[in-house]
Amino acid sequence: MKKLLLAATAAALLAGTWLAPAQAEYLKEHRGGTIRLLARSAAGTLDPHINYTDQGWQMYQPIYDGLVAFRKAEGMDGFTIVPDLAEALPQVSNDGKTFTFKLRKGIKFSSGQDLGVKDVVASFQRIFKVSGPTSGTFYAGIVGADKCLADTKSCTLEGGVVGDEAAGTITINITKPDAELLYKLALPHAMVLPADTPAEDMGSKPIPSTGAYMISAFDPNKGMTVSRNPNFKQWSEEAQPDGYPDVVQYDFGLSEEAAVTAIQNGEADWMFDALPSDRLGELGSKSMDQLHISPLSAWWYAPLNNRLAPFDNEKARQAVAYAIDRNTLVKLFGGKVLASPVCQVLPPDFPGHEDYC
Structure with missing residues (x-):
């Protein structure tokens, strides 16, 4: 994976499914190894229900899952909503105010726990219990959200998020029709975590995940190590494809100038921060084979x-x-x-x- 990308998105980098067929075939032949990412600093808390940064959200795509997801595809195709932990897009009833999802079977968290209906219900409650930054906006239309916003600790979303263990379904009721609901459910703040995840900011402690990768080490002053989830089996290439590198090493602390030089020298593969404007001309002429625009x-x-x-x-x-x-x-x-x-x-x-x- 050496000298692969200078600027792109980490989600696309790890998934690889948006690449042209010839490129995808090349990457399949070269599956494995370690890719090194660089950023000036960490993106704050690891908690996906709290983190609200572009840097954090990029990394969450191959690590966590929600009921639905944005298709892992290039350009406008990436705005398409596809089923993820749900078997299919929901059945919509009650004049657009009731969404019923059927949960996939056989999915496990990186900890080895089975994914179940209770995890989904608890995750939606947790969005409010940790006072997630979008709990009062994106998810305020869920029935019972008003009570949860008034008293976060006792949040149950009673009547709003209803799980049926026997049927394997989750029903979400909203107070009025919302054409954007599925888009909101595809965002990281609605990702499903184990039901026993503490209702507090987990900070630097990784939370078990369902995606192709898991966070295996994190030091906010040094970096993050992301490795393959041993319990992952691809269920949807569109929603959560199997990744290419075996390990993603994300190092923090280098300036933008130093990061560019590291990539030019083959010491790293990708950088999060914006390229220094005074070096764009040089990179466009001398490093064209390393510069990819997404x-x-x-x-x-x-x-x-x-x-x-x-x-x-x-x-x-x-x-x-x-x-x-x-x-x-x-x-x-x-x-x-x-x-x-x-x-x-x-x-x-x-x-x-x-x-x-």
Whole structure:
């Protein structure tokens, strides 16, 4: 895996299923070994119900699973929701307010525990018990969420998340129809953990997982080691494909400059942090075989509080919008190959985006 990628996403890197057939075949022939990732620092807590960082969420994709997942695919195909721990997408009833999932059988956590209905129910309760950062937004529409937000410790989501052990089903009831619910359930904050996971921030302690990989070591000052989950058997290539490297070594502490140099010298394979803008020209010409571009559907913005002066005045907000040189910002991010100007909330290649700038 030496000198594989300079910039990409860790989820795609580990899964490999979005690659062209010839590339995928190459990687199958070279399955195994260790790949080294680099980042300036750790991404905070390891707890997937609490961590709300791009860096953490990338790593969670091949480690944890939810009832549904985003398809491990390139480009727009990666926005498609597919069944993951659930056998199929849910049966929807009650005018779009009831979602019934059938849980797959035979899945185990990395600890050897069998995955069961109780784990799913407990995980949804835990989102509120640990005061997850999206408990009051993404999951506030679940029946019983209001009581859980008012008293997190006693959260049961009674009537909201109902498990039937005999039938192997989980039913989620929401207070009003939500066309985005499946997308919210595919995010890391809704990933399923063992029912006996403590209802507190686990910090630097890895939690058993169901994915192709597990966190086998972690030191927030040094790095993370991710290795194969010995209990993993691929059930869906779209949702949770078997990975290629046997070990992923994620080291922290190097500056962006040092990380680029390490990759150029074959000492590492990938870096999380943005490439130094003053080295983009050099990398594009001298290191083309190591530089791979994987567009990220995201946007950077400067928020203006429209409740405070002067931005409570629409004209003041418009003045800022007109004054900002978006083309210069694009240059700072590496030019048109790596970025594009935008004048709206939804970035290019994102569902619903219309290019009207």
